[in-house]
């Protein structure tokens with residue numbers, strides 16, 4: 001399954017702008033809170049050094065694309081309605097729409113770093129809202145969403161059922177949580193992290209259930225913090241304030257700047273590769289002096305000091321660092337690195353670190369092929385790889401079957 005990243009945050013923080021900028025979609029954006037109600041979906045690309053550089057070949061990418069030696073591999077993005085404090089009690093749009101995020105592997109929290117929006121997304125004077133509080137309330141709402149799914153107001157009945165049917169707690173929880181893309185490994189780890197492995201589920205207190213929900217949420221839907229609207233005057237100061245309160249990684253970002261750059265690139269006015277710290281003007285005549293000034297400002301105030309608009313950086317972080325993905329290139333010919341139609345390095349797949357060759361063939365190549373699978377060959381070393389071989393980042397592999 002393709003990696004899916006969900007976009008969350010309070011109303012008007014810039015979630016849809018982020019989606020539109022990176023997926024080149026046209027979903028509705030406005031400064032009025034709760035513009036988005038139904039989720040918006042898009043496809044975007046993570047950027048990684050392509051193996052074509054190392055092999056010194058020119059490639060013919062098919063399931064992805066390759067520009068200047070960078071391979072861009074698709075992932076899914078999902079933008080949902082804004083979340084406000086006490087959404088779990090029905091405030092704002094409530095939290096029913098969180099179910100839209102069930103398939104997400106990680107969450108991007110778009111924080112309005114200008115501090116000019118209150119918790120419900122209404123405009124207030126600049127700096128009046130503390131972005132740190134936004135981080136806290138949003139995390140809490142997501143954790144409570146997990147808690148609701150886990151206990152469903154019938155914890156006693158649920159746990160009694162486990163005991164009488166002699167089901168294991170892991171299996172019972174897995175059944176309950178299967179709808180939000182959670183596996184048994186994650187449940188076992190969350191039980192361990194909340195020190196509830198050996199405690200009788202019947203005796204779990206409300207505090208225990210909440211602790212377990214928090215640990216499981218952290219493991220299965222980790223939240224990455226984005227300080228959006230970094231283009232505004234006040235943002236740098238607010239970012240530094242936030243860094244002094246919040247110790248985790250924070251990605252400064254301007255969704256708006258990315259959108260402007262991508263639009264001019266599409267129109268062939270500039271050449272801009274997502275994730276770059278610069279762009280090239282191709283056709284200055286098409287730019288009014290005001291537009292030229294805007295682009296100059298983006299370069300001087302965002303691209304240079306922040307090393308890009310922040311969007312590509314955070315997508316890569318969500319994919320490689322948080323979701324532990326690696327990149328694998330299957331080929332048919334180990335000498336030319338091509339498929340059977342002479343396409344060189346046609347496909348690049350993202351798989352989770354720790355994936356073994358047999359599962360890769362079944363899930364990414366073809367489930368039928370997996371039945372006839374005999375072994376793999378490492379195209380670099382020409383060595384045979386067994387079905388339990390653990391894939392490594394940038395492996396180039398031929399799959400050998402008995403058909």
Ligand SMILES: Nc1nc2c(ncn2[C@@H]2O[C@H](COP(=O)(O)OP(=O)(O)OP(=O)(O)O)[C@@H](O)[C@H]2O)c(=O)[nH]1
Pocket residue numbers: 009010011012013014015016017018028029030031032033034035036037080081082083121228229230231232253254255256257
């Ligand atoms: N200056 C600046 N404005 C931005 C940026 N990103 C979004 N905005 C503005 O913020 C406002 C809200 O943007 P949206 O993308 O609709 O926000 P949202 O989070 O999807 O809002 P809801 O759908 O209502 O929850 C719009 O006026 C955007 O133009 C940014 O990076 N910089």
Ligand SMILES: [Mg+2]
Pocket residue numbers: 015016017028029035036079080
């Ligand atoms: Mg929106």
